[in-house]
Amino acid sequence: MPEASLAKTYDPAGTEARWQAAWETAGAFHPDPAAPGEPFAVVIPPPNVTGSLHMGHAFNTALIDTVVRFQRLRGRNVLCLPGTDHASIAVQTILEKQLKAEGRSREELGREAFLERAWAWKAESGGTIVGQLRRLGYSVDWRRERFTLDAGCSAAVVEAFVRLHQQGLIYRGEYLVNWCPASGSAVSDLEVEMKEVDGHLWHFRYPLADGPAADGRTHLEVATTRPETLLGDTAVAVNPVDPRYAALVGRRLRLPLVGREIPIVADDHVDPDFGTGCVKVTPAHDPNDFAIGQRHNLPLVTVMSRDGTMNEAAGRFQGLDRFAARTAVVEAMEAEGCLVKVEPYRHSVPFSDRGKVPVEPLLSTQWFVRTEPLAARCRDALADPAGPSPRFVPERWSKVYRDWLTDIRDWCISRQLWWGHRIPAWFVVSETGGVITDTTPYVVARDAAEARAQAEAQFGGGTHAHPLVLEQDPDVLDTWFSSGLWPFSTLGWPDAAAADLARWYPTSVLVTGFDIIFFWVARMTMLAGAFLAEEGRPPAAWMPFADVYIHGLVRDEQNRKMSKSAGNGIDPLLLIERYGADALRFALVREVAGAGQDIRLDYDRQSDTSATVEAARNFATKLWNATRFALLNLGGETPASLGEPDPAALQLADRWILSRLARVNQETAERYASYALGEAARGLYEFAWNEVCDWYLELIKRRLNPGENPSPEALADQRTARQVLAKVLSELLVMLQPLMPHLSEELWHGLTGAAEGEFLALQAWPTANGAALDDALEASFLELIEAIRVVRNLRAVAGLKPSQPAPVQFVSGRPELAALLRQASADIAALTRAESVTVLDPAGAETARAQRTLAGVSGELQVLLPLEGLVDLDSLRGRLEKDIAKAEKEIAGLSGRLANPNFAGKAPPEVVAECQANLAEAQAQAELAR
């Protein structure tokens, strides 16, 4: 037996915690790869272990969970796999900060102790976000939770590295990389963010080394935003077609402060119209200059160390921090009379994403992934004749993805950090005097033993005097390298026979924000291409996901991007505590509009309240109360015990709501399936509130309470109403489950009396009853609703108290409408407090109108309220005048249109006919109002 009733108010906190525990204990979302049902898999974007839940996670979670819960209802064998990311730089930064506070450094601690500490930190603090994700009611399989640094993922990383190396897609070499002095590591191009800063442009004079030019010039003038790099200049470049300098190309300049002679070279890169048309060239400290240097075979002079201080090549500036050196160089240049001028200058400076300091382009030996072959495979997949793979939703993001893959640079994957996957390369240091140099030979292997075997094969076993000594590369891999394997490493790859991999790969959809299309999405597709794209396999078979659903950002109440540094984040947990997780989820999804636009969450920082989330909470309460109402009126029966209603017994309202139910079912399923989640949420909201609660529940109240000593007919009708009510409500709860899982679970249990161990989340999506669909009925029901509205409006105009009964008369020349109104007269009476409802034909209306009546119109329907006294004539006149004005405006517009011969001639006949009908109606309306 179901509970006889629900508590008067809904308590989200208790309910949510209870169902979360019940689902998890029962393993409700722990799928069996051997179970039937078409597979549907999603791996969640693993949040950083350092993180705590922010609104972006809540949003992403709400969207993913809505999709997977829907697919589960549809009978798919759903795997939704959770996990976290080890976040190499972020974790290391936190730990180094801690060490610094203790007056220590990681070098003092040593690698092993440092890593021990890191794991301890992870064990202690790494679970925060996972616990917070649980509070959203995420229907993931917690038993399959993964971590990018766990044993399985680590093995996958090693395997991936080894195979890429075998394929010739990984190389090591000295290149100009983005060096982050704050983290002491190289970072990839993607981790560099250009920021506009107010700086200066210093103009310097470089004297000609070999005497004045033919025209008497003794020097060239160059401009720079980074004077400290001057120390590493190895040329000055001019444009080859620049007449000012043509004669000087090939001559030499003396570099001030340093004294080095450097050539004047001609290079297309130089824009003759900018500044003086002369560019100082520092190949070791600027990417463009590096390229110029390559073209002209210029030497590379590195003047800076990895910690951001000047090195021995900087001469007297050695030891200075790069920014101190800047000042010092300018002062020295001024002292030498080589400073021409300084002007303020706003320009872009590359900043490290993580370190928040300017990155330094620095020559360094690093590991790289050769990306072009992988990118090409992805571009081909996107252009696959069988359809793009993956399919982006909204489609426009595929262009962003493709463009990035089209002009891609190699990916620097080594990081000079300790927390992460250590690079599986062993240097044969015995070949280079016991240390790792840029030229030390190395082997790439799965472990030390394999490395030794390889090295011995290559270099022999060594001798007693000179044993073969191997040392593993101390560096770790970019965190995104392991993230890039996530969709298959978590399913068991590289074990091709792994049950999960066989069952759920490729996954169905990736749901994520556009900000990590390059970082993550493209890396996953490229790496999948490297390992899972066998010859002849179509892209859809190896791409890690069929669809990529890209959603927007959650912005704050002022439309600002939420960010930690700006401190404008809105804490999801605060909102969950105040309104419930279901309310937050529903609010977020409901805000989603069409094509992945950003959503804005309104928020009052004084009171920590949000009208948007509050509205969703109110909706939850509405559903709670509607179910309470049902429980009070179902006589202790359940949807199952009541059974399906007899179609022959259905009343007008029943047929209407069942038609609406079937339609909403179809629409909602289609919307969920096509990621139109905002539309799905809004559609259900409107159906539940405006149709089920506002109209259907009101309409059946009389039938549910047939009074004392009811007739057998009344009892039968009561049962019909109960059957329909139970059906509508229980199916509505199923449809809402993906959006509001806890509330719907709770209400469904209340309504059905299902056992504790049974879950709404695991029920089947209700079959839409196509036979119940009835367009004509829905249309005429709208007319009925409209008629009731007119009556209510007239009563309001007349100033009638809601409780005061009054007679109502309808006049319609349309027999069907008249019949409908007669059929529904008892309903109308109930909903308008009518003491009587009369439906007249136009002929009979004359007499009625002769009395003192209030009149209103809806379409061609007249509504009359015969009232003696109590009528506020002024407001009535006001209203009627408004009606007339509106009708006249319409008449003018429509007749103008009809008078245009082009319209009548060219517009489709049905449009013209509709226009004529509308005109006739408007004229009738104006007439009536007068």
Place this chain on the structure above:
RNA sequence: GCGCGAUUAGCUCAGCGGUAGAGCAGCUGUCUUACACACAGCAUGUCGCUGGUUCGAAUCCGGCAUCGCGCACCA
């Protein structure tokens, strides 16, 4: 510089070729036995500007403006 998105009621946004919509907020009533986190009713717009296509444009096309984002970047 190149590209993308946005611009509709006070606010948040739907609508994307046939007479401008919703939800909040606002105003007026109401304890009508599920719900005042509610019910009923009422207001509210040169659909950014400007050309064009069309019988007809918020909707399609061209320009412009403003805001936002991405990519590239001149020292």
